[in-house]
Amino acid sequence: MISSHRSARCEGGFACTAMLAGFGVIGFRDGYGIRPLILGERASADGKGMDYMMASESVALSQHGFGNVQDILPGQAVIIERGKPPVYRQVSPQRAYAPDIFEYVYFARPESIIDGISVYRSRQLMGYSLARTIEAQLGPAALKEIDAVIPIPETSLVSAYAVSKHLKKPYCQGFVKNRYIFRTFIMPSQRARQRGVRAKLNAIPVEFRGKNVLLVDDSIVRGTTSREIVNMAKEAGAKKVYFSSCAPPITHAHIYGIDLASPSELIAHQRSSADIAEHIGADGVIYQTLPDLKRACGRAGPRGEAQEFEVGVFCGEYVTPVPEVYFNHLERVRGETRKHKVVDTAREAVVRGVADEQQVRIAANGAAVTEKGEVVAKRSESDDEEGGVRKRRRVEEMGKVNGHRETEVVVKEGQGRKASQAQDVGLYNINDE
Numbered sequence: 001m002i003s004s005h006r007s008a009r010c011e012g013g014f015a016c017t018a019m020l021a022g023f024g025v026i027g028f029r030d031g032y033g034i035r036p037l038i039l040g041e042r043a044s045a046d047g048k049g050m051d052y053m054m055a056s057e058s059v060a061l062s063q064h065g066f067g068n069v070q071d072i073l074p075g076q077a078v079i080i081e082r083g084k085p086p087v088y089r090q091v092s093p094q095r096a097y098a099p100d101i102f103e104y105v106y107f108a109r110p111e112s113i114i115d116g117i118s119v120y121r122s123r124q125l126m127g128y129s130l131a132r133t134i135e136a137q138l139g140p141a142a143l144k145e146i147d148a149v150i151p152i153p154e155t156s157l158v159s160a161y162a163v164s165k166h167l168k169k170p171y172c173q174g175f176v177k178n179r180y181i182f183r184t185f186i187m188p189s190q191r192a193r194q195r196g197v198r199a200k201l202n203a204i205p206v207e208f209r210g211k212n213v214l215l216v217d218d219s220i221v222r223g224t225t226s227r228e229i230v231n232m233a234k235e236a237g238a239k240k241v242y243f244s245s246c247a248p249p250i251t252h253a254h255i256y257g258i259d260l261a262s263p264s265e266l267i268a269h270q271r272s273s274a275d276i277a278e279h280i281g282a283d284g285v286i287y288q289t290l291p292d293l294k295r296a297c298g299r300a301g302p303r304g305e306a307q308e309f310e311v312g313v314f315c316g317e318y319v320t321p322v323p324e325v326y327f328n329h330l331e332r333v334r335g336e337t338r339k340h341k342v343v344d345t346a347r348e349a350v351v352r353g354v355a356d357e358q359q360v361r362i363a364a365n366g367a368a369v370t371e372k373g374e375v376v377a378k379r380s381e382s383d384d385e386e387g388g389v390r391k392r393r394r395v396e397e398m399g400k401v402n403g404h405r406e407t408e409v410v411v412k413e414g415q416g417r418k419a420s421q422a423q424d425v426g427l428y429n430i431n432d433e
Contacts (some may be wrong), residue, residue: 127162
């Protein structure tokens, strides 16, 4: 069902669950423990046996009445056959125990506990360590000017309160969040993200008028949200706006399940804090340090400061081996995603009479994606043909680099395919008696 041989061939971060019709459910996790996976149980409604549920966060289980929550360990699989208790198997070596630290910074709910680490407590400790960094970077004179500490809802609420306590400054809810707007950093375009910020947040003028404010956010990705927030604070009457981040500068791609942005789109990519402050219109930008972030999250769990984390987005040092060709592959995928939008924009610009030379060529000939993921005007029809050859070559390279070898199945004339060693599973409904 789940073989150690096949698990060893998988690289990267993953947490998988599956229902096998007529058998039960399974779950398994990568050997580094990057992506979270937990299991809980509760008594069945009919009083006969137990129900089991798997999720990425403990809050999902507790909300449905599941208890006895435990983490699936790195490289471990859990097999729950119908009517039987869970069976655990180590299907690949535990290469590390390094959960993605961005779970604690941003992704997870504050009441969740992941890999034994309280998200709430980790964000609280992030706030205290960030406050010490703010003290050191701003100095006594600038600190004295600050009238209020204001969180950016909602992930930074806990951290901002800790900052205000440490700095002994008033904690004010200066922004109201529209709960019906999705996270803006994953919106498809810059313009959509800018509109999304204004729709997502509203400033309360009485908390800003005539004040010097310290804003606290969980992180700064592209800077679109941060710039709009600073503008809103100043429009509401703030005299000075300092912007602080509970996470260090995000300078590299997130490669384990969340496509934050291309490195070139990240505001901290090859920019200093002063450059970023100027770009978003703030009077100063203060970032958490990476050692402080790791320490804060580690201290919130059972393994303490010895806890490892996946922190590649902040430093480019990923916990798994990542070939350079993979980053080029990601840029090309992003380029393919942008291509249709670029063509539509070019055609619209031509219709309105405002197109530049590149847009005219794209509207006339279509677009192509370069090896670096750039969307350019297609030179000729042969671009697609050449692209197909390059794509096949890249797929082959990706397979070799990531440790996957093609399984050769030789079928001689007049003979059938070589028998597989895998077991077949009947596809009938698990609820059928």
